[in-house]
Amino acid sequence: MSFTPIIDAQGFAAFPAPAKLNLFLHITGRRADGYHLLESIFQLIDAHDTIWLRVRQDGQVIHHNPIENVPAESDLTVRAARLLQGHTQQQLGVDIRVEKRLPMGGGMGGGSSDAATVLLALNRLWSLNLSRQALMTLGLQLGADVPFFIFGRNALVEGIGEIMTPIETPVAHFVVLHPPVHVPTPAIFGDPELTRDTPSLKVALLEGRADQVELKNDLEPVAVRKFPQIAECIQWLSQYAPAKMTGSGSCVFAQFIADGAEKNASQNRANAVISCLPKEMTGFVSSTLSQHQLLDFASD
Numbered sequence: 001m002s003f004t005p006i007i008d009a010q011g012f013a014a015f016p017a018p019a020k021l022n023l024f025l026h027i028t029g030r031r032a033d034g035y036h037l038l039e040s041i042f043q044l045i046d047a048h049d050t051i052w053l054r055v056r057q058d059g060q061v062i063h064h065n066p067i068e069n070v071p072a073e074s075d076l077t078v079r080a081a082r083l084l085q086g087h088t089q090q091q092l093g094v095d096i097r098v099e100k101r102l103p104m105g106g107g108m109g110g111g112s113s114d115a116a117t118v119l120l121a122l123n124r125l126w127s128l129n130l131s132r133q134a135l136m137t138l139g140l141q142l143g144a145d146v147p148f149f150i151f152g153r154n155a156l157v158e159g160i161g162e163i164m165t166p167i168e169t170p171v172a173h174f175v176v177l178h179p180p181v182h183v184p185t186p187a188i189f190g191d192p193e194l195t196r197d198t199p200s201l202k203v204a205l206l207e208g209r210a211d212q213v214e215l216k217n218d219l220e221p222v223a224v225r226k227f228p229q230i231a232e233c234i235q236w237l238s239q240y241a242p243a244k245m246t247g248s249g250s251c252v253f254a255q256f257i258a259d260g261a262e263k264n265a266s267q268n269r270a271n272a273v274i275s276c277l278p279k280e281m282t283g284f285v286s287s288t289l290s291q292h293q294l295l296d297f298a299s300d
């Protein structure tokens with residue numbers, strides 16, 4: 001069923017921008033331009049920002065509540081709206097409000113997802129009818145993770161984030177911890193000690209042999225060395241379940257897979273873990289999404 005937004009008293013419509021977790025992230029090589037080739041499972045989760053949009057007749061794109069330290073002009077929501085406007089010579093504009101909940105610079109793709117949601121929602125609100133592929137190509141100009149959110153399904157991701165194969169992932173709950181550090185992505189990718197030659201596991205994964213291979217985050221050893229707070233969170237969470245970093249950090253997570261026989265078991269286990277969280281740590285529980293809520297806002 002198609003997503004129907006809530007509309008507030010000022011006429012803004014609310015659209016979700018879900019986060020992702022990298023269930024693993026391997027660096028398999030490096031391109032001539034220095035960008036790294038990845039292999040990763042991107043998992044959509046129900047933790048989300050909310051993007052409030054209201055169509056304007058005068059063509060302006062106005063951000064009503066810029067995030068601290070992110071000027072409106074560089075906010076990915078504004079950049080996404082302007083990019084789409086320019087690409088389609090659209091005369092309409094949009095008012096934007098961002099209800100930010102996702103940790104920024106957390107490796108959960110919040111900014112990229114905000115941008116993807118603007119592209120998908122405006123595709124509908126401006127009656128553009130652009131294809132998913134066209135929106136993904138535009139989105140890649142804004143960031144490597146944007147195409148994934150427009151793709152809208154859990155996926156095995158390759159290239160620098162633009163090659164996607166949909167993949168079935170188990171229903172699960174996650175405990176996500178947010179260490180109080182901002183990890184600079186370029187410094188992690190540029191570190192001389194980063195492993196850049198992990199062999200491809202694509203065949204094993206697509207044949208359903210994930211349990212026979214080691215799934216890690218190659219960026220984690222570098223990030224942990226630079227930021228001991230990440231190591232502390234991994235160590236604490238590892239008491240309960242295997243814990244891993246997502247993306248280039250800083251957030252870390254543990255996965256609790258739902259057991260068909262025991263309803264609510266994965267949620268109960270995740271809730272039990274988060275209830276033990278020391279007061280100096282920040283974290284939350286989130287669950288898998290099977291697909292993006294706005295999946296049908298672009299045609300295949």
Ligand SMILES: C[C@@](CO)(OP(=O)(O)O)[C@H](O)COP(=O)(O)OP(=O)(O)OC[C@H]1O[C@@H](n2ccc(N)nc2=O)[C@H](O)[C@@H]1O
Pocket residue numbers: 022034035036037038106107108109143144145159160161185186189246247248249
């Ligand atoms: C590694 C991922 C996985 O999701 O991390 P998170 O951003 O989610 O943490 C992303 O692909 C990150 O994408 P994104 O955060 O958009 O990175 P960008 O701003 O495009 O790149 C920042 C810098 O990191 C390096 N970089 C980034 C991506 C990549 N595949 N290879 C790279 O070498 C480049 O030096 C680039 O200039």
Ligand SMILES: Nc1ncnc2c1ncn2[C@@H]1O[C@H](COP(=O)(O)OP(=O)(O)O)[C@@H](O)[C@H]1O
Pocket residue numbers: 067070074075076077098103104105106107108109110111112114115247248249250
């Ligand atoms: N709408 C937005 N939400 C979050 N970050 C944004 C946004 N627009 C621009 N940015 C910039 O993008 C950076 C990375 O954001 P984010 O997507 O939250 O992290 P990550 O890529 O680690 O998941 C932020 O530090 C911020 O400077």
